[in-house]
Amino acid sequence: MSQKRLFLLDAYALIFRGYYALIKNPRINSKGQDTSAILGFVNSLFDVIKREKPDHLAVAFDKEGSKDRLEIFPEYKANRNETPEAIKIAIPIIQEILKAMHIPIIELAGVEADDLIGTIAKQAEKENYKIYMVTPDKDYAQLVSENIFMYRPARMGNGIEILGIPEVQKKFEVARPEQVIDYLGMMGDAVDNIPGLPGVGDKTAKKFIAAYGSMEGLLDNIDKLKGKMKEKVEANAALGLLSKKLATIITDCDVTFNAKDYEISEPNSKEVYKIFQELEFRRLTDQFNKIFIPSHSNDSKSSTSSSSSKKQENAAGAGQFSLFGSNEKTATTDATDFSGRNTIENTEHFYQSIAPGMAMNLFFQNLMKQEHVCFDTETTGLDALTAELVGIAFSWEKGKGFYVPFPEDRQEAQKLIEQLRAFFESESNTKIGQNLKYDIKVLAKYDIEVKGTLFDTMLAHYLINPDMRHNMDVLSETYLNYTPVSITELIGKKGKNQLSFRQVRAEKQTEYAVEDADITYQLKEHFAPELKEAKTLSLFEDIEVPLLRVLADMEIEGINLDEEFLQSLSSNLENDIKTLEEKIYTKAGEEFNIASPKQLGIILFEKMKLVDKPKKTKTGQYSTAEDVLSYLAKDHEIIQDILDFRGLSKLKSTYVDALPMQVNPATGRVHTDYMQTVAATGRLSSNNPNLQNIPIRTERGRQVRKAFIPRNEEYTLLAADYSQIELRIIAALSEEDTMISAFKNGEDIHASTAAKVFDVPLEEVTREQRSNAKTVNFGIIYGVSAFGLSNQTDLSRSEAKELIDTYYKTYPKLRNYMSELVDFARDHGYVQTVLGRRRYLKDINSANAVVRGAAERNAVNAPIQGSAADIIKIAMINIHKKLKEGNYKTKMLLQVHDELVFDVFKPELDEIKILIKSAMENAYQLAVPLDVDMGIGNNWLEAH
Known part of the structure; x- marks a missing residue:
């Protein structure tokens, strides 16, 4: 009679492994749920069952950490990062799947999975079982014996690795597997926060084991060591013994191996299907059928045979x-x-x-x-x-x-x-x-x-x-x-x-x-x-696919570029950058590489001591990130000079010098690529070159737009821009009467808001009050905080908080609408635009307040920004259609956020202006009118 085999799976090791294997490409289902951890684990489970067809199998879970290890060393595993939210959510679901499959779960409060597996493995070995510990964790090597093996899943389709005694001996350079405990104790483990012996790494630990056999053997022979190593081992002997104890897998936990409980039995297929359907695991359902349902296996075989016959028929036919x-x-x-x-x-x-x-x-x-x-x-x-x-x-x-x-x-x-x-x-x-x-x-x-x-x-x-x-x-x-x-x-x-x-x-x-x-x-x-x-089929058929054709035509058309102007601008920028360099060197008292974060940090925070406690990066360097410097710029002129230096340098390299190199030699024009599938909100992005990120808040940045010109003298550029479209959308969707009224009456919305929140007549609103109201108006959509508002204005933190509170009191329906969006997201896992475009928010119910807060801000922002994206897409489709039907020479060239740029044949100008304005303002009917500002010029800057 052949020896029976027991497979014991280390749940958390396989779950973490599956999750991080997919970290760059997480599996998100249509509800926005990250199923990577579940998918990774179930794939591992199915692979073991399909590949090995075991007689007995069980899965061990950690529960509440190791009570024994924490008692002797409270810092055990203290360095570990918090478990990712997706894994926390995955654990109960994985256990539901295991229960539905009638696979036993081994779990004991205060005991780790490796101790449970170690105990069961040793008990089963006495009953003449061959045991396979399914885990990537090297610690299990200490348990390997004649009948106990490590079964290590390998990455990227390279099969599996089974470690018996010879493999452990070779891998760890030990005479006996139990010496792996000494190896681990000497080396320590940063992940589990096992201290080990200071200064002892992989090679030294193996050398000590070869020479002295064990931790105790090493400590009995300290006199044979030399120099600093002798001092370190002698001073940390107690730490070494503690580390060995922490690394030792316990094999006498309060669990009992009962062979009958661990037998592979028929799963509850109906329950498995139900869970997989909820998770949208269609392919895993197929895998499940092939492994567990005989009739499906037969169907699969017959379909394969039939497919083969069909192939022959096709070849013959x-x-x-x-x-x-x-x-x-x-x-x-x-x-x-x-x-x-x-x-x-x-x-x-x-x-x-x-x-x-x-x-x-x-x-x-x-x-x-x-x-x-x-x-x-x-x-x-x-x-x-x-x-x-x-x-x-x-x-x-x-x-x-x-x-x-x-x-x-x-x-x-x-x-x-x-x-x-x-x-x-x-x-x-x-x-x-x-x-x-x-x-x-x-x-x-x-x-x-x-x-x-x-x-x-x-x-x-x-x-x-x-x-x-x-x-x-x-x-x-x-x-x-x-x-x-x-x-x-x-x-x-x-x-x-x-x-x-x-x-x-x-x-x-x-x-x-x-x-x-x-x-x-x-x-x-x-x-x-x-x-x-x-429910996104109409969005697909009526918006995204027709837009695909529009974008193809725009990209083929391209836009004309004034290369001589850019050469002149590059020369001017070079002079400005050199002037800033000299100013910075003078204030710093020495020359250094301004573009080097390390050198810049030393100058600002060590030499000049601009801050008492400067922020540092994870690598220990001083942080000179944009947000850090922007916060300090008000108080230190050198920092504003550095920010200006960075801005001009980036402008010169990214646009002024780069754009002429991107002119297509065959057409003599610049052809950007519009990406429909990058921004989750539905907005288009621009690439090669990116024409949407040309800075327009600075004078020099705006100058770059001067380089974009009509095709020839018979044409002029026309820019059409939605005025405050996101504010109009949020006013309409929230049904905020006061805002709607202001837009319908053609009022300046920022002045109108300032008049209400500062409680002054409209005609007495100051420039500063309007500016602060404008910041709040747009900031609300992005979940601006008092801290954020104070950074963007001259208001103190308390003044900013008071302004936000007053704003919400002034517009109560707006606050209610935002709360409703968050509540909807909590219940459904997504929010949607006016056309039903969904933004899934997998972290909306996260226990982590920071993570949850970001999802809540997206819950408010996505329907607004996404609706604006949907509306301009409709306008583009309609304009493109009318231009084609009318056989106009005018071409649509660019889309930049809420703006469209056209190369207009001058004799068509009057007709085209009416066509574009009408198409944009009537793209979608809201409770407030959509308003479009238009301009014409000999270059994009003039037109804008």
Whole structure:
């Protein structure tokens, strides 16, 4: 009879490991719940069960720390950071899952999991069990014996590591596993705050064990040590013995191994499904079925067999294809790792390259019959406006796709794309893609317009889960449990040795490109119903997808740049920066590197002693961060000079000197990229170059806008800006009568607010009172505090608090509305804009006041800022449509926050002004009117 096996899982070690493995890409579900810790642990659990098929299994949890260790050393584990909120929330849910699966939980107040596992392991060993301790924690090595093993999950799909006696001997350089206790005691452990022997690290501890066998052996031979080490060991002997005791896993806890209790038994599938559905663990549900439900396993096998047959049928039915450049890829994999990344089980692919001629004709006939097709362009670079087509992949069925390679010769490539024109310009099919804006821009270079319905998986996921990353690899791993081939595997990492995609072997091109199209097609199938569930389908279809086309046209158009002006401005800035440098050196009494935080900190806080207790960074350096210096600038002229120096230096390097380098040589214009999926609020962001962050509060910053000019003398720039749109939105949504009335009467809202909060007639409001009211008006949306308001104004902390209190008394409905938003977020886990755009707030019920406070501020800000974003997007879509329908020469060029910039053909100016104003002011109906300010000029600054 074979020896029975018992698997004991260290819950917290696996939970923390799973959570931090996904820290850069947390798994957030549609409710805004961070499920990374749960997902990571359950993946580990399922992997053990699937891989090992154990007879007996249990999971051990810590509960209230180690009473025994804290009694002898109160500082035990005192250095540990607070457990992340997501893990605290995860623990009871994980225990619910285990209970539903009928997996025993071992837990005892005041006892740690390693002690529970140590005790059970030793008891089970006496009953002739083979025990596997499932944990990444090295401390368990001390328990290893003939029948007790460490079962260490490895990262990133590298399998598992099982440590028996030989492996422990080799890893820790000990004769016996129990000597690991001495090793740990000598070294100490910063994580658990076990002090160890001062000055003893890994190598020294191993050397001492080799020479003296144990901690006690070392202490009996102190006289054989030399110099400082002898002094340290002698002075800390008691600390060494204490550390060894703290590192020793207890094996006589008040728990008993009962084999029957730990037997793997049939789970309560209905309860597991219910929990997984709540967590939105669709793929884990599939995994659960395959592992625990025999009928599902059989279905899976039969579907695999059927898929294989279908593949053969496809090859035969379209047998002609195999004669023309076929590159068929069939792969079957079955792997799961402990970082939460999985690969698809039994995935079978039919990926084929299409050669010119008959194969292309047959492929095109088949393509035109499809209602939903995913396509993906492969190019020579990331810049859509300069890149050339290398190939296009197509997929309209899971696991199947085709690749059309393009010749390098531009004329030949144009001939080939002409064969596909009818597909791309058909209105009757749906084109699916990931970041379709890029593909649309690439094809526009070949005079191809992509028509018909679009489904962009990146945009879909952005609406489903805005706080997560949206690139295809992440989405594939998260929703399909599949890790695609990385582009760097084909072309190498960035640098001079990186290949162009055109240099990649043809069969590799096919595999990579069609895999992308196949995955994207599958993601569409996954996201389409989720958009409906999240009630964001109309937002997707009516706003984000139409906007995608608008942005593509704007990016293709670009904007003209006055490079000579920028050269002149750069020279002026250089002089200003040098003047500031001299002023700073004079005040400091010496020259130093102003751009060096370390040198600057020493000058300001050691030499000049500007502050009694200067703030320091985690590394021990003086903090010279912007907020720290801004706080001190009022009292110290040198600090204001330093801030000015930083501002001008950044302006020069980031914009004035950088912008001319970003002019497209083919068009002579600057083409920014607008990102729809970056800001969780729904706002657009601008990149390469970022035109939304050009500073406009300083004179020099505003000068940069002068460099943006019309295309020629027949055109002028027009800037149209929503006036105080966020205040209008919050007034309307809160139904604050006094504010609504002020906006309807066309009053200056800041003066009106000042008159009310300072209790003075409107005509007697001072400039300072209006300025303070303006700061509060806008600050309220961002949850400004008395401290924050006092920093932004000349008010004291108490005056700022009084002003905020008076403000809320003046506008009581506003305060109530903000409270209602927070309450809604607490109940639902999200807030939403006027168009239903959701912002999920996973920390809204956090026990940590600082974390919760940030979520509460977002609960107020997101619906306001997001609604403003939604409204300007509607305006952009409507204006773009009218410009196209009217066949106007005028083009929309830029969107910067609440402003739109146009290149207006002068003969169209009067008509265009009416068109733009009407479209913007009527984009969305609120209880207050939307007001648009417009200006024209020979450059952006003049127009603004």
